[in-house]
Amino acid sequence: MGHGPAVKLGKDNASAYKTRIGISMFFVYTLAYIGYVGINAVKPTWMGVTFGGLNVATLYGIGLIVFAFVLALVYNHFCTAAEKRLNK
Numbered sequence: 001m002g003h004g005p006a007v008k009l010g011k012d013n014a015s016a017y018k019t020r021i022g023i024s025m026f027f028v029y030t031l032a033y034i035g036y037v038g039i040n041a042v043k044p045t046w047m048g049v050t051f052g053g054l055n056v057a058t059l060y061g062i063g064l065i066v067f068a069f070v071l072a073l074v075y076n077h078f079c080t081a082a083e084k085r086l087n088k
Helices: 015-042 044-048 056-086
Strands: none
Touching: 015 044, 015 056, 044 056
């Protein structure tokens, strides 16, 4: 059985754009994570405050995971659009 030949990839004209947006999103996420670590280092008692039965540590942690997923979706959307636009 096997598979067919590998796809020949050409030059990706969108790579510079994808790199810029990826690095920008990395720094945005890093700032959000630094906030989490900063609260734990400076005011750890704040992480014990509860909202709706969950403490801030849990809510912030879940928020970081959801935020990373949303950033991934946004990155995929913009990169796909850039590839379609620039790699004609």
